[in-house]
Structures are given as structure tokens and as C-alpha cells.
Ligand SMILES: Nc1ncnc2c1ncn2[C@@H]1O[C@H](COP(=O)(O)OP(=O)(O)O)[C@@H](O)[C@H]1O
């Protein structure tokens with residue numbers, strides 16, 4: 001039975017939280033900042049504590065990105081394989097942080113890694129989610145030329161999540177990249193088609209199309225703001241909501 005937070009029930013029963021790899025770097029240039037990792041684990045634990053089922057997809061951009069490796073001369077598919085392996089490392093670090101906080105967690109990888117992680121199995125993932133375990137989906141979709149944003153939307157649809165929560169460095173979707181355009185203005189709500197038509201670059205188009213085709217709502221919010229994740233889940237007006245209609 002879900003408890004109340006500040007007098008409010010959780011708005012969602014099951015979420016898919018996408019954490020960008022770069023979010024794990026904190027103020028560093030590369031790798032994982034243990035303090036950031038532990039804070040995120042505790043914030044995820046708060047959701048579990050109020051009865052929310054949490055699926056997690058973590059990016060790999062703090063370690064390797066296929067496109068960047070390819071730009072430096074590496075074969076793109078090999079680079080993407082390295083990027084996917086980077087997401088597995090982040091997933092293992094997150095499982096460790098969750099377990100150190102007594103939050104049960106399981107890593108399921110789209111690339112077989114016997115003895116290191118479980119292999120992705122949708123039915124098994126749903127069973128574990130129902131017991132309150134955090135299920136971390138690693139290695140993206142398992143295929144090159146995709147992103148972990150697409151993997152997050154795909155897994156959310158597969159596990160029948162209520163929403164995809166994209167935790168990132170910006171506090172929502174803007175008219176332009178707010179890091180590049182200081183005059184960019186934030187949207188509270190958008191439709192999938194508005195994101196596609198305006199080419200708003202906060203997420204790749206494959207991910208947006210997947211959500212549109214399966215009516216999966218998406219919320220983009222700032223993970224560097226302590227408490228923002230819980231606020232989103234109890235219904236606070238955090239970040240930008242992308243869904244079918246603004247009506
Ligand atoms: N219209 C936009 N609104 C918000 N963020 C945008 C927009 N266009 C580009 N961005 C960029 O998208 C990033 C969020 O995507 P994310 O996947 O977390 O980062 P990355 O692609 O660097 O891994 C933001 O940090 C921001 O710089």
C-alpha cells in the first residue's frame with residue numbers, strides 16, 4: 001500500500017526513469033562521481049518507499065559514445081558496442097549504490113553477460129518490478145545506431161510503464177538548447193508532433209516517435225535539483241510534459 005508524501009499519493013504506479021550518463025559525472029569530466037550516484041540511489045529509493053515500481057535506463061555518455069568514437073576514426077558499430085558496454089558499467093555502479101542503501105535491485109542487459117548481469121527478459125522484469133525491486137535495463141536496445149533514450153522509451157512501452165521520466169541537466173524542453181541560447185524559453189507541455197515539427201533536440205526523434213506511436217507520456221526534468229524526482233512522481237509541476245494533446 002503506497003504511503004502519502006506531503007499528503008499526496010504517487011501519481012504513477014510504474015515509471016521508467018532515464019538517467020543520462022553525464023548526470024553521473026557530477027562536476028567531473030569523465031566517469032562516475034560516487035556522491036552523485038549515492039544521491040540518485042537515495043532519490044530512487046524514496047520512490048520505492050512510497051510504492052512506485054521503478055525501471056531504470058542509464059546512458060553511457062560519461063564514458064563512451066559511439067558517434068564520438070566514430071568521429072575520432074573508430075568503426076561506428078565497434079564504438080556503439082563500447083557505448084553499450086559503458087551503460088552496463090554505469091548500471092553495475094547504480095545497482096551497487098542502491099544495494100548499499102538497502103534498496104533491492106537487478107541489472108538486466110540487452111547484451112548477454114553471463115555471471116555479470118541477467119539477460120533482458122520482459123516477463124522476468126515485470127515479476128521483479130511487482131516485488132518492489134528496481135530493475136536496471138543495461139546495454140540500451142542491444143543494437144548499434146540507437147540511443148539509451150530510445151531504449152528507455154522501448155522498455156517503458158514493453159513493461160507497460162505509466163510514463164518515461166527523462167532526468168537530465170536542463171529543467172525541461174526549451175525553444176532552443178538553453179546552454180546555447182540564453183533567450184530560449186521553457187515549455188510546460190508539448191505534443192509529440194510539436195517536438196518533432198520544431199526539431200527540439202532534447203531527445204532523439206526515434207525515441208519521440210516511439211512514444212507517440214504508443215501514447216507513452218514523457219516528462220523531461222532536471223535531476224540536479226534535489227527532490228525534483230519525487231516532486232514529479234507526486235504530481236508536482238516539474239519540467240516539461242510531452243503527451244498526445246495539450247487539451
Ligand atoms: N530544445 C531543447 N530543450 C532542452 N534541451 C535541449 C534542447 N535542444 C538540445 N538540448 C540539450 O539536450 C540535452 C539533454 O539531453 P541528454 O540526453 O540528457 O544529454 P546528452 O544528449 O548530452 O546526453 C540538454 O543538456 C540540452 O543541452
Ligand SMILES: O=c1ccn([C@@H]2O[C@H](COP(=O)(O)OP(=O)(O)O)[C@@H](O)[C@H]2O)c(=O)[nH]1
Nearest residue numbers: 021059060061066080083140141146147148
Ligand atoms: O541502444 C543503444 C543504446 C546506446 N548505444 C551506444 O551507447 C552510447 C551511450 O548511450 P547514450 O549516448 O544514449 O548515453 P547518454 O547520452 O544518455 O549518456 C551511445 O552513444 C551509443 O554509442 C547503442 O549503440 N545502442
